[in-house]
Amino acid sequence: MTTPTLTAQLRLDLRHRLRPMSGRNPDEPHRAVTPLELLYDLTYVIAFAAAADELAHALFVGEVGSGIGAYLFAVFGVSWAWLNFTWFSSAYDNDDALVRAAVVAQMVGVVIFVFGLPVSFEDAAHGGSPNNMLLVAGYIVMRVPLIALWLRAAREDPTHRRTSVAYAVVITVAQLGWLLTTVPGIPAGATVVAIVVLAAAELIAPLVIERRYGRAPWNAGHIAERFGLLTLITIGEVIAGTVAAVGALVAEQGWSVAAVAIVAAGLVIAAGLWWAYYLIPSRTILERWPERTWGWRYVHLPLFGAIAAVGAGLHVAALGVEHQELSLLQITLALAVPVACVVVLVFLIWSVLMHSMDFTHVPLFICNLVPLVAAVIIAAVVDAGAPIDLEPGGDLTALVTVIGLVSLSCVIEVVGHELVGYSHTLQAAKRHLLEPEIDERHAEAEGAEPSA
Structure with missing residues (x-):
């Protein structure tokens, strides 16, 4: 790097006086978050x-x-x-x-x-x-x-x-x-x-x-990175909130099977949601088709709230275990409902981004929801309307089971996307790449018919 170039770069990096606001290049490649x-x-x-x-x-x-x-x-x-x-x-x-x-x-x-x-x-x-x-x-x-x-x-x-x-x-x-x-x-x-x-x-x-x-x-690629990073940080808050809530529980009662289950669930759920979200190729697709940014961005509004609500559900589980004033069904719904919302929204973001309602995704989608439904059913069967009882012979096994089932939903989400979602995403992208060529061929054919 020459001296004038180095000086110009340092001036850009270190001196923040007024600069022209003439608009960024919407097609600037590899633009990064500041x-x-x-x-x-x-x-x-x-x-x-x-x-x-x-x-x-x-x-x-x-x-x-x-x-x-x-x-x-x-x-x-x-x-x-x-x-x-x-x-x-x-x-x-x-x-x-x-x-x-x-x-x-x-x-x-x-x-x-x-x-x-x-x-x-x-x-x-x-x-x-x-x-x-x-x-x-x-x-x-x-x-x-x-x-x-x-x-x-x-x-x-x-x-x-x-x-x-x-x-x-x-x-x-x-x-x-x-x-x-x-x-x-x-x-x-x-x-x-x-x-x-x-x-x-x-x-x-x-x-x-x-x-x-x-x-x-x-810049569509820049927006994709901004949304992705806010999603990532929000998932990180799920872990931070879970640790804080379980920390209060442990300080009050010491370590227990229930506390370990909640911490493990928080980590598995957070990792699963992060993995599943980043299996959506947002930046690659939006840079090629920036007009899709509109629908894609609006679906993120409820997604941010749903992810944060997962943290709230884990917090409710910790409070329920600490005070034993909530029923097993209440704890299960607080966990399962926001996780189900995130699963649905991830599927919707993929569909909006790829301009595809791929019905071969439906079995995978249902498989993601089955553990959540099973968790609610088990909680409803075990729950007698009374506060949860974690004494020996009580509801501890059922609590660990429903927490495990909610976590399993996120694992299925990741494994399913890795095994099935990858090929479906490729197929959807190839379809859209071929559409202009097909339209062009149709136009050429229609134009050739009169002359024939």
Whole structure:
């Protein structure tokens, strides 16, 4: 490397004064996630973990419906704010001082949002709306810096000015809407309806904007890596949460068969989900067919929440064993339902990515769910509606069995994808590669017929 080249590279790496925000190359190969983006992602995973902890507590005390509702609201807020900045950074991140300051400001918003979660779950448990001023304030702080960034992009990138302005306007209007949902005196039912409408409008707006004004210069491969890494970090939080929950159990009661089973299940489930997710060739396919990014990205929104909920389920299992106030069926459902959701969503992500509803996948899909259904059936048969009894001759064997069955589902997911999913993915990709050639041949044939 010559001296001028080295100097230029060091200036780029170490000096973060204002740089032009002219738009990144959407076809830039091998584009990697930056340390700033990783720091940003870690902050959001803390919010997922906090929401999962609140969900675990709600399930443990029997506030199932309200807890799930508040959790879904929290997960949407965190996921959607993260996704919006990821979209922008893929198109315009220049890593200068203003971008870094905007990222830090959004991270402050995440912290405020986390402090509003206990109030959200408490209000929902008492029949109120899951949103509150602190929660909405955090959400708005996460979003407002993005308005300034889109306006800056509109000024410095004339080619995509209308797209950038449209994003800034939509985000501004949406934040005003969220702020209005905190006005005192509005009935809880009306607030929930307004929340659903606002969320739906936010989900639809980017599709309308880029269809009407053109695509922002986001990089499909970069987005695939960002989503994959957030998925990975969220899975890591499952392990961290399990260790913390079982640590509290061990401190109270010492090591037991149940504690070992929960820790082992957490590790097996986390490893299985990680393995299965990365068997989906997201970056390879999206770089070739970037238009598939839209559907693919939206399926990730519930996936993040489902993975974090797996951690909540393991936490509930630890609490159930520690206090012995939950039934075996309650513990089993807390574990099996989120794992089943992740299995379904992984299958759906593959289908959306590959543009294929491969029905030969159905037997594998069913095999993944069979252990989960079996775990619930065993728990229902053993459960007498009473709290779990882990004394000799009690429910310990059944508890270990259902935990093992839930873990087995993730093992089957991995083995099945390795044995069957690989060939199906190749077949689906080859089909799409051949489609343009087939269409071209049909067109040539139709054009040749008149002349003949």
